[in-house]
Amino acid sequence: MLLEAPFTEKKIRALKVGDRVEISGLIFTGRDAAHKYLHDGGKPPVDLTDSIVYHCGPVVVREKGKWVVKAAGPTTSIREEPFQGPLMEQYKIRGVIGKGGMGPKTLEYCRKVGAVYFHAVGGAAQVLARKVVEVTGVHMADEFGSPEAIWEFRVERFPVVVTMDSHGNSLHEQVMKASQLKLAGGR
Amino acid sequence: METKLLQNNLLELIRRTSAELPADVVQAIERGARKETKDSTASYALDVIRDNIVLAKDASQPICQDTGTVIVYADLPSWCDERTFVGAFEKATAQATKKGYLRQNSVDSVTGRNSGNNLGPGSPSFHIHQGRGKSLRVRLILKGGGCENVSCQYSLPDTRLDAGRDLDGVYKCLMDATFQAQGKGCGPGILGVCIGGDRGAGYLAAKEALFRTLGDVNEDKALARLEKRVLSDGNNLGIGPMGFGGATTLLGVKITHRNRVPASFFVSVAYMCWAFRRQGFMLSESGKITRWLY
Ligand code: SF4
Numbered sequence: 001m002l003l004e005a006p007f008t009e010k011k012i013r014a015l016k017v018g019d020r021v022e023i024s025g026l027i028f029t030g031r032d033a034a035h036k037y038l039h040d041g042g043k044p045p046v047d048l049t050d051s052i053v054y055h056c057g058p059v060v061v062r063e064k065g066k067w068v069v070k071a072a073g074p075t076t077s078i079r080e081e082p083f084q085g086p087l088m089e090q091y092k093i094r095g096v097i098g099k100g101g102m103g104p105k106t107l108e109y110c111r112k113v114g115a116v117y118f119h120a121v122g123g124a125a126q127v128l129a130r131k132v133v134e135v136t137g138v139h140m141a142d143e144f145g146s147p148e149a150i151w152e153f154r155v156e157r158f159p160v161v162v163t164m165d166s167h168g169n170s171l172h173e174q175v176m177k178a179s180q181l182k183l184a185g186g187r
Numbered sequence: 188m189e190t191k192l193l194q195n196n197l198l199e200l201i202r203r204t205s206a207e208l209p210a211d212v213v214q215a216i217e218r219g220a221r222k223e224t225k226d227s228t229a230s231y232a233l234d235v236i237r238d239n240i241v242l243a244k245d246a247s248q249p250i251c252q253d254t255g256t257v258i259v260y261a262d263l264p265s266w267c268d269e270r271t272f273v274g275a276f277e278k279a280t281a282q283a284t285k286k287g288y289l290r291q292n293s294v295d296s297v298t299g300r301n302s303g304n305n306l307g308p309g310s311p312s313f314h315i316h317q318g319r320g321k322s323l324r325v326r327l328i329l330k331g332g333g334c335e336n337v338s339c340q341y342s343l344p345d346t347r348l349d350a351g352r353d354l355d356g357v358y359k360c361l362m363d364a365t366f367q368a369q370g371k372g373c374g375p376g377i378l379g380v381c382i383g384g385d386r387g388a389g390y391l392a393a394k395e396a397l398f399r400t401l402g403d404v405n406e407d408k409a410l411a412r413l414e415k416r417v418l419s420d421g422n423n424l425g426i427g428p429m430g431f432g433g434a435t436t437l438l439g440v441k442i443t444h445r446n447r448v449p450a451s452f453f454v455s456v457a458y459m460c461w462a463f464r465r466q467g468f469m470l471s472e473s474g475k476i477t478r479w480l481y
Pocket residue numbers: 073074075122123124251252253254255330331332333334335372373460461462
C-alpha cells in the first residue's frame with residue numbers, strides 16, 4: 001500500500017504489523033550522532049513534526065553541482081533505542097525506517113505517540129538509493145561527517161515492511177518467540 | 188611491476204568486491220528464494236535482495252552502503268615486498284573511497300573523527316604472508332558492522348546452553364548464535380566458525396573460514412556433518428531473511444579448528460550477512476590478472 005506525506009497520526013495508526021508499504025514524500029536520515037545531538041537538547045535543523053526518520057548512513061557524492069545518492073540502505077536501529085521513543089514524543093516523529101527492529105521502550109512509545117517502525121531490507125542499498133529521487137538538503141555534515149549527517153531525501157515508493165505498529169505489536173517479538181520454542185524443542 | 192599498475196589492479200579488486208557478489212553466494216540466495224512461500228514477507232525480502240544484486244553489478248555501485256571493514260589477505264611473491272603492497276593497497280583504498288566504491292567508513296576510536304579515506308590504524312585490516320611463489324594472491328572480504336556486531340565467542344563449558352567441550356557443545360553454541368542474531372545481521376547469514384585457539388586466533392580463523400566457497404564440503408568428516416546439521420537446524424528455526432520469519436535463515440556454515448591450551452575451549456563465530464562481498468585474484472608479475480578466485 002502507498003503512504004504519502006504528510007505522515008499524519010491517522011494514516012500511521014491505520015498501519016499494522018506485516019503491512020508492505022511504499023513511502024512517498026520527504027524523509028530525513030539520522031544515525032547515532034544525530035540522535036545523540038537531539039537527545040542532548042540540540043536544536044533540530046529540520047522540522048520533525050509528522051516526519052519519518054531513516055536510520056541510514058548513505059553514500060552521497062557530488063556530481064555536476066548536485067548531490068547524487070549512490071547507496072542508501074538502512075543501518076541497525078537498536079543503537080538508538082535509548083533515544084528514539086522520547087524523540088518521537090518530543091517532536092511527533094511518526095515513523096522510523098531502519099533494520100533489525102527496536103525494543104520494548106520504542107514499541108511503547110509507538111503506541112503512546114502514534115508512530116510505527118518500518119523495516120527496510122538491510123543491505124539493499126541500490127534498490128533503495130533509486131527510490132531517492134532528490135536530495136533537497138544536508139545538515140551537520142561538517143560536524144558529523146557524511147554518513148552521519150542529516151540528509152533530506154525526497155523518496156518515491158520507498159519499499160518497507162511495518163514490523164512494529166502503534167497497537168503494541170512487534171514482528172520481531174513474534175519471530176523471536178517462535179524461534180525460541182523451536183530451539184528449545186530441538187535440544 | 189610498476190606500483191601504479193599494481194594499484195590499478197587493486198582498485199579493480201575493491202570495485203568488483205563491493206559491487207558484485209560471488210556466484211556461489213548468488214546461487215545460495217536463489218535456492219533460498221525458491222524455498223520461500225510465494226507472496227510471503229520472506230520471499231518479498233529475497234526479491235528485493237535479488238534486484239539489488241543485479242542493480243549493483245550493472246551500475247558498478249556498492250551492493251550495501253556499509254562497505255565495512257576492508258579485510259585483506261595477501262600472499263606475496265618474491266617480486267613484491269610488504270611495503271610496496273601495503274602502500275599500493277592504501278592508495279587504491281583512498282581512490283575507491285573517492286569513487287564511491289567504499290563509503291567513508293573508518294573512524295578514530297578515541298576522537299570519533301572519520302578519516303574520510305578509509306585509512307588509519309588497523310584500517311584496512313592487513314594479513315600478509317611473504318612467500319616465494321610466482322603470482323601475487325590477494326583475497327578480500329568487505330564485512331559490515333551489522334553482521335560483525337552479532338558475531339560472538341563462547342567459552343565452553345557454558346551452563347546457560349548446557350554445552351560441554353565436545354562437538355555437541357559446539358552445535359549448541361552455533362544454534363544459539365543463529366538464534367541470538369535473529370535478523371539483526373542482515374540474514375540469511377553465513378557462519379564462519381573456529382573451534383579452539385586463543386580468543387584472538389579464534390576470531391581470526393573464523394573469519395578466514397569465510398573464504399571457503401558455500402558449496403565446498405569440509406575435508407574433516409565430523410566437521411562436515413556438523414556444518415550440515417547446523418545449516419539444516421538453523422534454517423528450521425524459522426527466523427528467515429531479515430528476521431521476517433521464513434525458511435532461509437542461513438546460507439552456509441564453515442567450520443575450522445585450531446589447537447587450544449587445556450584450560451580453554453573457545454568457539455568463535457564470525458557472522459556474515461547475505462551481502463557476502465568476497466573476491467580475490469592472482470596477479471602475475473607483468474601486471475595481468477590471471478584468475479579471479481570466486
Ligand atoms: S550487515 Fe551486511 S547487508 Fe546489512 S547493512 Fe551491514 S554490511 Fe550491509
